[in-house]
Amino acid sequence: MKGVVQDQARSSRKSIAQRARESAGRSVMLRSFFIAAWAALLFLPFHGIRSALVLFAGIFAGLPVMQSAMRLGGPGEWMQRLPGFRAFTLRSFPFLRTSALPVFLLALFVLPFTLKDYYLDVLVMSGIYMLLALGLNVIVGFTGLLNLGFAAFYAIGAYTYALLNTKFGLGFWPSLPLSAVAATLSGLLLAVPALRLRGDYLAIVTLGFGEILRIVLNNWDSLTNGPNGISGIAPPFLFGISLGSLNFYYYLVLGLVLLSVLIIRRVKSSRVGRAWIAIRENEIAASSVGVNVTRYKLYAFAFGTFWAGIAGALFAAKMRFVSPESFTFMESVFILSMVILGGIGNIYGALAGAFILVLLPEALRDVQMYRMLLLGAGLVLLMIFRPQGILGGRKGVRIRG
Amino acid sequence: MFVLEARELTKHFGGLKALEAVSFKVKEGAIHSIIGPNGAGKTTLFNCLTGVTRPTRGSIHFSGQEISRLQPHEVAELGIARTFQNIRLFPEMTVMENVMVAQHTRTKYGLLSAVLRGSSFMSKERAVREKGFEYLELMGLEDHAEALAGNLPYGSQRRLEIARALATEPKIILLDEPTAGMNPMETLEVMDLIRKVKGLGKTVILIEHDMKLVMGISEWILVLDHGVGIAEGSPEEVRNDPLVIEAYLGRETTH
């Protein structure tokens, strides 16, 4: 019997990962079919059959890609062995660790003096998306909770400042923390019931929340002025001086991005961050070593949506105008793409993803029609050849023997 | 004297009686074993003890408290830790981080102090790291502290599971087939490690498939078969129990 037992154990050891992957593959297909069908049906009354079909196709194809990106650790081993592959990836970008950091920061600081307004504007937008990607990365990347409605919290941040400013005359500075708090509270409000659901269902609920919020913003004319949006939002003032210039927004966004990177980094390497990652890695084991899983998922939601609120207030102040159009489902997908592109769970990956995905469409302006197509194709290729994203995938010290 | 007591513990999965009125007491500081053939309900028993599944009936008492309704993290905080039969490490975290998360309930500080990094935070984090290193040393994993847990060889992963369980600073540690899939050499090493764990003053409950293996190490053995506790007592008593010979050893000869 001893032999039987050992054989059994050995064979189960070998095939656990393999079996898990196989069955995961099958059920992912099935589930993404249902999710896609459900989402398409939800969209049908609002957007007609064509966009419903597009959405169905998008989700049906996209979900397995995203999930394999989140589940599979590495890319093909063979790719890693290609000469120069490591150097090709951005993982070992030197400025993050070496004394080049102050030089890099100084360069960021003097950049506005050398750039045309158009480029500065693009940089400011990419900074706002960096905050969004950093926030979503806490939820999706650290904690492993798929959120398809992140733009909703961005919207709440933006509308909070827009309304506080236009209805109550509240300035930008007191509104900024209030926007963040409003986004955090709505994040908690959604998370408390939604976290009872697992994995894919959470994705559906967050998607639904995003859509519902957008529809509410579109239809609550007396408060939000419906599809016409809210205009005449004031820029920040300091000692009575308007700070509406592009240069100012650049420095403001730069400061906030640096601050958020610092804070998120510190939280990540504390018991809070370790608990989040443990939940992502293995929920049952996390709870068995004493992590209150529900509570820490809530923390992740609250902490992640906080940055969306900040980004929203910045966006409203910079644009001086908000409308529901800016906070569609596509916006949520866009932010999620940044996180995935950069490398799920990697802070600098989120920055890189946001930077690339804001810059690239601008660079591709001449081919307007095809740029979304090109981006989509690029993302699919990335998922195939480097599913852990540009900067993702931890290496750790190699083990011999 | 007794740190843990299960009374009439019962778990049904639909019509399947995975556990049927199992009662036992666990003596402080001793090594206990639970043995029984495949599907006897051993892992289910651990799941009930640690709050992973809720028993259908019965109660569990741990240091004067009824714990069968508690969540796994509450049980862990009270001082019961476990390993898993099918390894459940945090594969994308380093070996060190695995034992650091396990100290979650033993070091408390809030989000704010994590961001501000005052001196109290720094000394707490240093202590977590040092403690973690001690447990890694105990399990012979100190050389791999910075490796990703998922990259460890199989045997080391099993030992990391034990190190991680110890890092929660439990009174009782439950080991679910810690030697499954190991060769005889590794198995002997793990048995030595289990004695070391006992030496730390921990109470150990060990699930093992192989009856011979537990005879030498256990002070008390519970034999499960089809969810029923068919015998319990010292290794001597269990070995000579006719029911055990029929239900467990009897089957061995038919294989």
Ligand SMILES: Nc1ncnc2c1ncn2[C@@H]1O[C@H](COP(=O)(O)OP(=O)(O)OP(=O)(O)O)[C@@H](O)[C@H]1O
């Ligand atoms: N979640 C579950 N749902 C339904 N049945 C279950 C569940 N968990 C366990 N069982 C069943 O309960 C019985 C006892 O299982 P358990 O895993 O406790 O056995 P075990 O003694 O640990 O076996 P092994 O030596 O193979 O690990 C088995 O028949 C198993 O199929």
Ligand SMILES: [Mg+2]
């Ligand atoms: Mg078992």
